[in-house]
Amino acid sequence: MVIERAAVGGQAGTSPKIENYLGFPDGIGGAELAERAREQAVRFGAEILLHREGVRGEFPPGRRIGWLADGTKIVARACVCATGVDYNRLNLPNEERLLGAGVFYGAGASEASLCENAHLFIVGGGNSSGQAALFFARYAAKVTLVVRGDSLKSTLSAYLVDRLQAEPKIEVLYRTEITALHGDRVLSAITLRNTRTGKEWVAQTGWLFLCLGGVPHTEWAIDVGVSRDEQGYLVTGPDLLTAGRRPDGWPLDRDPYHMETNIPGVFAAGDVRHGSVKRCASAVGEGAMAVTSVHRYLSKG
Ligand SMILES: Cc1cc2nc3c(=O)[nH]c(=O)nc-3n(C[C@H](O)[C@H](O)[C@H](O)COP(=O)(O)OP(=O)(O)OC[C@H]3O[C@@H](n4cnc5c(N)ncnc54)[C@H](O)[C@@H]3O)c2cc1C
Numbered sequence: 576m577v578i579e580r581a582a583v584g585g586q587a588g589t590s591p592k593i594e595n596y597l598g599f600p601d602g603i604g605g606a607e608l609a610e611r612a613r614e615q616a617v618r619f620g621a622e623i624l625l626h627r628e629g630v631r632g633e634f635p636p637g638r639r640i641g642w643l644a645d646g647t648k649i650v651a652r653a654c655v656c657a658t659g660v661d662y663n664r665l666n667l668p669n670e671e672r673l674l675g676a677g678v679f680y681g682a683g684a685s686e687a688s689l690c691e692n693a694h695l696f697i698v699g700g701g702n703s704s705g706q707a708a709l710f711f712a713r714y715a716a717k718v719t720l721v722v723r724g725d726s727l728k729s730t731l732s733a734y735l736v737d738r739l740q741a742e743p744k745i746e747v748l749y750r751t752e753i754t755a756l757h758g759d760r761v762l763s764a765i766t767l768r769n770t771r772t773g774k775e776w777v778a779q780t781g782w783l784f785l786c787l788g789g790v791p792h793t794e795w796a797i798d799v800g801v802s803r804d805e806q807g808y809l810v811t812g813p814d815l816l817t818a819g820r821r822p823d824g825w826p827l828d829r830d831p832y833h834m835e836t837n838i839p840g841v842f843a844a845g846d847v848r849h850g851s852v853k854r855c856a857s858a859v860g861e862g863a864m865a866v867t868s869v870h871r872y873l874s875k876g
Contacts, residue, residue, distance in 0.1 A: 584609020677762025
C-alpha cells in the first residue's frame with residue numbers, strides 16, 4: 576500500500592522536463608513520468624491511498640503501525656519511508672517554471688558533464704555548494720559561487736575554503752543575491768545584486784544550482800527512536816555502523832540491511848534518506864533496493 580498526501584510523483588511530478596532519466600533521451604515531463612509510474616505500480620498490484628497523510632508511527636515487536644491524519648490505523652510487517660524533502664527556494668517569479676530547465680535544487684554529479692565548457696552559478700555558502708563548485712569546475716569553463724555573507728569561513732570547512740581559493744575556474748561573489756531569473760522555455764540569464772552597494776547586473780547562463788538546504792520533515796521519527804542525522808535525514812544501512820559496531824539497541828544478530836533504519840523492518844529510500852543523491856533515477860533505484868531488503872526481512876527477519 577502506498578500512502579500519498581498530495582499527488583503521485585512527488586517533486587518529480589512538478590518538473591517541466593526531466594532530461595536525465597534513463598530511457599528518455601529527449602526528456603519526459605514530470606507529470607507524464609508520474610502517471611506512467613502510477614499505472615505501472617497499479618498493474619503490479621499496488622494500492623494507492625491518495626490525499627492521505629501519515630502522521631505517526633508505532634513499532635511494537637513484529638508490527639509496523641502507521642497512523643494517518645484522519646485517524647486510520649495501518650498495520651504492516653514492514654514499511655518504507657519515502658517522504659522526500661521540501662527544498663528552500665529563492666521565491667522568485669519564474670522559479671517554478673524554470674525548475675529542471677536550467678534551475679536545479681541541489682547540484683548533482685549527473686548534471687556536471689552536461690555543463691561542459693559552460694559558465695554556471697551555484698547559490699549557497701554551505702559545504703554542499705562548496706563541494707559542488709569543486710566538482711563542477713572539472714567540466715565547466717567557469718563556476719560562480721553566489722554567497723549572501725561576506726565570508727565562507729563560518730559556513731564552510733576550512734579545507735574546502737582553501738581548495739576553492741586554489742581553483743582558478745571558481746569565482747566567489749560575496750554579499751550577493753539573485754533577484755531575477757530570465758528565460759522563456761529554459762533559463763537564459765540571471766540578475767544579481769550586491770547587497771552592500773545595491774549594484775545590479777545581468778549574467779548570461781543556462782545553469783543555476785540552488786544549494787539552499789531543505790527540510791525532510793521527519794519529526795515523527797524522533798518519537799519512535801528512528802535515527803536521524805543533524806539535518807533530520809533518516810540514517811540507514813552501513814551508515815548506522817560506528818567502527819563496525821551496530822547501533823545501540825539493535826536487537827538482531829545481523830547488520831541492518833541496505834536502506835534499513837535502526838528499527839528492523841523500517842526502511843527509508845529517496846531524498847529523505849541520509850546521503851541520498853537527490854535525483855529521480857537514484858530515488859527510484861533506492862526504492863527498488865528498499866523493497867529487496869523488505870523481502871529479505873520478511874523471509875529471514
Ligand atoms: C521542480 C523539480 C524539478 C526536478 N527535476 C529533476 C530532474 O530533472 N532530474 C532529476 O533527476 N531530479 C529532479 N528533481 C529531483 C527529484 O524530483 C527528486 O530527487 C525525487 O523526486 C525524489 O523522490 P522521492 O520519492 O525521494 O521524494 P519526493 O519526490 O519528494 O516524494 C515524496 C512524496 O511523499 C509525499 N509525502 C511527504 N510526507 C508525507 C506524509 N507524511 N504522508 C503522505 N505522503 C507524504 C509527498 O507529497 C511526495 O509526493 C527535481 C525536483 C524538483 C522539485
